[in-house]
Amino acid sequence: MKVTRNTPDQLILSNTPWLMGIMLVVFILCFVGAGLFMATEGGEGIFFGIFFALVGGGLGFGAFCVFVRRVQVILDRRTNSIVIRRQSIFGYDTVEHDLSNLSHAEVETTTSSRKGTSSKMHRPVLILEKGMSAGRHPIVEAYVSGGGAQRLVDAVNDWLPAHKVDSDSQSA
Structure with a gap:
């Protein structure tokens, strides 16, 4: 911060956790890409590839949801307020207090x-x-x-x- x-x-x-977000997106893409590549090879690799893509991508997405949150705190004399804003992929939360x-x-x-x-x-x-x-x-x-x-x-x-x-x- x-x-x-x-x-x-x-x-x-x-x-704004840019580095964490970018690293997790790369993680997701690597697992999904590797899984899809294995699935397109055919044979027994189809099920393992799909499993690999779903589990790896799902874990990466879960980590993204938990760890990537934007936080902004505004202390403003003109409005006599403290505004704490938190934003994730699920929504936006604002809490306001008197300065x-x-x-x-x-x-x-x-x-x-x-x-x-x-x-x-x-x-x-x-x-x-x-x-x-x-x-x-x-x-x-x-x-x-x-x-x-x-x-x-x-x-x-x-x-x-x-x-x-x-x-x-x-x-x-």
Whole structure:
């Protein structure tokens, strides 16, 4: 996920998993192509080829449905809103919150252990302290390694103080 716009009025965070999508499409095409090639050879290979194409292509399609999701978070001062948009091949989901309810952003961390080694995974979350949506709202569902979550949290928290100052000066 990356910052695609950072102006005084608007902060947009966006993630479009192009590489993952392209890799999965290539995976699907390879399995379906190989299966169809085996099926056209005739003989006993027909059933194995069809099975190979259906199972390989189906697994690739299932992975595509699960892992390829576009996420966009828009923090907008003009409309006093936070819009979280998620899009997959099955549809489009939009959640909207009041920007004035946003306290800050922080990183959620989880630790997983395998074979005596542990690794930490992170995701950015928005903390809404007021309103009907009060609570922790993940920007992305999945935990990832690296510093990307911290960069997003820093971008949101750096952008927010100007909002807090503006809203305080308007109410005075």
